[in-house]
Structure formats: C-alpha cells, structure tokens
Amino acid sequence: MRRYFVGGNWKCNNTIAQTQSLINTVINKLVFDINKVEVVVAPISLHVPWVQANIQKNVQVSIQNSSSTKMGAYTGEISVEQVKDLGIPWVILGHSERRQYNGETNEIVGKKTRIALDYQLNVIACVGEKQAERESGQTTQVIQAQLESIKKELTIEQWAKVVVAYEPVWAIGTGQTASPEQAQEVHAFIRAWLKSQIGTQAEQATRIIYGGSVTEKNAADLIKQPDVDGFLVGGAALKPAFADIVAAANNSR
Numbered sequence: 001m002r003r004y005f006v007g008g009n010w011k012c013n014n015t016i017a018q019t020q021s022l023i024n025t026v027i028n029k030l031v032f033d034i035n036k037v038e039v040v041v042a043p044i045s046l047h048v049p050w051v052q053a054n055i056q057k058n059v060q061v062s063i064q065n066s067s068s069t070k071m072g073a074y075t076g077e078i079s080v081e082q083v084k085d086l087g088i089p090w091v092i093l094g095h096s097e098r099r100q101y102n103g104e105t106n107e108i109v110g111k112k113t114r115i116a117l118d119y120q121l122n123v124i125a126c127v128g129e130k131q132a133e134r135e136s137g138q139t140t141q142v143i144q145a146q147l148e149s150i151k152k153e154l155t156i157e158q159w160a161k162v163v164v165a166y167e168p169v170w171a172i173g174t175g176q177t178a179s180p181e182q183a184q185e186v187h188a189f190i191r192a193w194l195k196s197q198i199g200t201q202a203e204q205a206t207r208i209i210y211g212g213s214v215t216e217k218n219a220a221d222l223i224k225q226p227d228v229d230g231f232l233v234g235g236a237a238l239k240p241a242f243a244d245i246v247a248a249a250n251n252s253r
C-alpha cells in the first residue's frame with residue numbers, strides 16, 4: 001500500500017514571525033500516523049534552517065526550487081549540494097509558477113530533477129495543463145510531454161524518489177478545484193504512463209498527488225479516488241485548514 005503524501009507549499013508567503021506562528025500553532029500540533037501519511041512543508045529557503053530546527057520530528061522540510069547546475073558563479077541560485085548539505089530531504093520542481101514566471105521549460109525541469117536525484121534528494125515533480133490546453137483536449141499530451149522530459153534524464157531506480165504532483169494550472173489559487181473524477185482521470189493516465197514507460201514497480205510505488213485549490217472541504221472526496229495518493233496544498237497550507245487536510249488523508253483508510 002502506498003503511503004499518502006501531504007505537502008504544504010507555502011510559496012513566497014510569510015514573514016519569519018508568520019512562519020514561526022504557523023509552525024507553533026498548526027504544524028507542530030499535527031497528529032497523524034507516519035505509517036499512513038508523509039507530511040512535508042516547503043517554506044521559502046531563507047526560513048528553512050529555522051523551520052528545520054523548530055519543527056516536530058514527524059514533519060519533513062522541502063525547498064521550493066533548486067538549481068539545474070552545481071555550485072558556482074550563478075548569482076541567486078541554490079544548488080542541490082547546498083540543499084543536501086543542510087539535510088533538507090525534499091525539493092519541489094517544475095511548479096507551474098516557476099514555469100510561468102521563471103521560464104522553466106520541460107527540459108530545464110528534467111535537468112533539475114536529475115541533478116537533485118543525483119544528490120539523493122527526494123523530488124516532488126509538478127505537471128499540469130493550462131485551461132486552454134484542457135479545453136482543446138490536450139491535457140494528456142501536455143502531461144505526457146512533461147513526464148517524458150523527466151524520464152529522459154532519470155534511471156528507472158531514481159523514480160523511487162519521485163512524487164508526481166498533478167496540478168492543473170486552472171485550479172491553482174482559483175478556488176476551482178478539479179472534481180474527484182477529473183483528478184482521478186488524469187492520475188490514472190499518469191499511472192498507466194508509469195507502467196508502460198518506467199515499469200510495474202514505479203506504477204505501484206509512485207505517489208501521484210493532486211494540487212489546486214485543495215481545502216478541508218474537498219480533501220476527503222478527492223482522497224477517496226484510487227489513484228489520488230495525497231495533496232500539494234497552497235493557500236490552505238497557510239491556515240489551520242492544513243490540519244484537516246492531513247486528517248482527511250490519515251482517516252481515509
């Protein structure tokens with residue numbers, strides 16, 4: 001049985017005082033069974049050392065992006081050696097906001113994924129279609145191309161450290177959640193792709209999580225879908241609602 005995965009992507013939100021308050025009032029009060037649910041939070045990089053030092057032991061920390069290069073003359077970047085060096089176990093890569101505002105192409109996301117895995121980090125790899133792509137019937141093609149550029153860079157064994165996050169761009173921050181059926185349809189497509197392109201082991205073990213306007217109200221229905229293995233939560237991860245979302249996963253089976 002796959003362990004559920006619930007990630008809180010805090011994006012570029014929170015002063016340090018707000019991060020401290022979120023940790024103290026919500027994250028450190030989360031109660032869940034670590035054999036059933038893996039919980040990861042992703043603050044801005046500047047806050048990560050404080051969060052690592054102050055977070056409860058059952059919650060892991062992620063950064064929101066890392067470089068496609070090793071350490072060197074790359075002003076403003078954070079390289080995977082530095083992430084590894086601080087003992088940060090996870091990195092989110094290919095988020096649609098990075099693709100949209102920072103020009104990250106499928107190829108760049110593939111390269112970043114490989115270098116992160118070469119340094120034994122765990123990767124939350126984000127894929128998802130835009131509204132217009134869905135409307136023109138291109139959802140699966142878009143996702144397939146995003147997955148293929150990651151596949152090109154990885155060995156079969158490296159997939160064991162990848163969580164795939166399906167985040168339809170039209171659902172992010174809009175309040176327009178994918179319905180459980182819409183989410184399941186794409187998750188099942190991704191799982192079938194894993195089986196045919198990577199192998200049965202990856203098909204069975206890879207967590208495929210959903211992101212896009214997940215709240216305490218829709219989490220329980222989404223998690224009932226057979227191929228929804230958890231969530232990547234944005235807005236609701238900054239609030240007490242995150243505890244209800246973790247509870248929805250924890251109570252689901």
Ligand SMILES: O=C(CO)COP(=O)(O)O
Nearest residue numbers: 009172173212213234235
């Ligand atoms: O982008 C997301 C998580 O990475 C989802 O954001 P929202 O939950 O705010 O829609």
